[in-house]
Amino acid sequence: MTTPSMTPPIATPITAADRDAGAAWLAPAKLNLMLRVVGRREDGYHELQTVFQFIDRCDRLWFDLREDGRIRRLNDVAGVAEHDDLTVRAALALQRATGCTLGADIRCEKNLPMGGGLGGGSSDAATTLVALNRLWNTGLDEDALSEIALPLGADVPVFVRGRAAWAEGVGERLVPVELPQTWFLVLAPACFVSTRSVFSHPQLTRNSDPIKLADFLSGNIVNDCLPVVRREYPPVAAALEWLSAWGDSRLTGTGGCVFASFDDRERAVAACRQSPAGMSGFVAQGLNRSPLFVRADRESG
Ligand SMILES: C[C@@](CO)(OP(=O)(O)O)[C@H](O)COP(=O)(O)OP(=O)(O)OC[C@H]1O[C@@H](n2ccc(N)nc2=O)[C@H](O)[C@@H]1O
Numbered sequence: 252m253t254t255p256s257m258t259p260p261i262a263t264p265i266t267a268a269d270r271d272a273g274a275a276w277l278a279p280a281k282l283n284l285m286l287r288v289v290g291r292r293e294d295g296y297h298e299l300q301t302v303f304q305f306i307d308r309c310d311r312l313w314f315d316l317r318e319d320g321r322i323r324r325l326n327d328v329a330g331v332a333e334h335d336d337l338t339v340r341a342a343l344a345l346q347r348a349t350g351c352t353l354g355a356d357i358r359c360e361k362n363l364p365m366g367g368g369l370g371g372g373s374s375d376a377a378t379t380l381v382a383l384n385r386l387w388n389t390g391l392d393e394d395a396l397s398e399i400a401l402p403l404g405a406d407v408p409v410f411v412r413g414r415a416a417w418a419e420g421v422g423e424r425l426v427p428v429e430l431p432q433t434w435f436l437v438l439a440p441a442c443f444v445s446t447r448s449v450f451s452h453p454q455l456t457r458n459s460d461p462i463k464l465a466d467f468l469s470g471n472i473v474n475d476c477l478p479v480v481r482r483e484y485p486p487v488a489a490a491l492e493w494l495s496a497w498g499d500s501r502l503t504g505t506g507g508c509v510f511a512s513f514d515d516r517e518r519a520v521a522a523c524r525q526s527p528a529g530m531s532g533f534v535a536q537g538l539n540r541s542p543l544f545v546r547a548d549r550e551s552g
């Protein structure tokens with residue numbers, strides 16, 4: 252496995268003109284509060300059980316409509332070519348699905364670390380689908396948008412639906428859940444963890460016994476990717492070790508971000524202030540409703 256440095260989140264700053272163009276559309280991060288790998292499909296994808304909750308740490312996006320049908324990304328994202336960007340791919344997928352002839356200029360302020368298991372790219376894609384469906388007036392409902400979302404990435408549907416969820420399959424079978432909206436300290440170790448390389452690791456546990464939501468609620472918060480990621484990525488192991496002094500330190504998704512929950516914000520902030528040099532971190536609140544929809548609801552009201 253390679254461990255290149257964590258990609259810096261943004262290359263092109265958002266200008267005052269962008270901000271004047273209107274309120275940003277939010278693309279929140281998610282945490283996987285547990286993650287079990289319970290099987291492997293014939294196409295190589297893994298069957299999971301996981302619990303998604305959003306946090307109030309977000310990328311921000313702006314969209315300007317174009318009459319000529321072109322989709323353009325106006326900012327740079329380090330290491331991501333324009334045609335590979337999930338915002339551009341999401342916009343093209345929506346055009347294809349609806350036959351819409353309008354286009355868009357897209358600006359994205361990346362605040363979420365990439366390859367961290369926070370789902371920033373997936374969330375950017377979902378926000379693009381929801382925003383352009385509204386701005387292009389293409390009128391797709393949540394189920395239709397979720398169908399377009401899944402081929403873009405296993406995590407995109409939960410962001411489109413916008414509710415904290417118990418998830419099965421590859422993350423597309425979602426049941427909304429109401430969880431405590433507790434505080435989290437999230438640490439982003441200085442390494443990029445590739446989802447693909449974790450899932451192709453020979454030592455990954457792939458046959459965990461399935462559990463029920465009730466088991467999670469009574470404390471089963473295992474992440475099956477953790478042993479492999481801890482072994483292969485020493486900075487993640489160090490972050491887990493440091494955080495365990497403060498509580499139940501966990502890995503989100505395939506990592507490399509790690510987190511612990513706190514009963515109150517002050518204690519989380521105090522822990523964050525003491526985090527070792529070179530380990531960037533932030534405090535965020537768990538949310539059962541995506542802030543994308545708080546905004547989207549306001550727009551439609
Ligand atoms: C496992 C999770 C949990 O949230 O990890 P994170 O990426 O967030 O850490 C996600 O479902 C990831 O979703 P996402 O990041 O959208 O993954 P994708 O782009 O669909 O998949 C990247 C690659 O990982 C592998 N993959 C992904 C998901 C899955 N259930 N089984 C797999 O084997 C496949 O090789 C795939 O080509």
Ligand SMILES: Nc1ncnc2c1ncn2[C@@H]1O[C@H](COP(=O)(O)OP(=O)(O)O)[C@@H](O)[C@H]1O
Pocket residue numbers: 328330331335336337338359364365366367368369370371372373374375444446504506
């Ligand atoms: N707009 C985008 N933001 C972040 N990553 C993107 C974007 N578009 C494409 N990607 C690709 O998706 C990969 C996964 O990004 P991300 O969703 O942030 O991490 P993770 O899946 O670990 O939570 C990135 O490494 C990058 O190559």
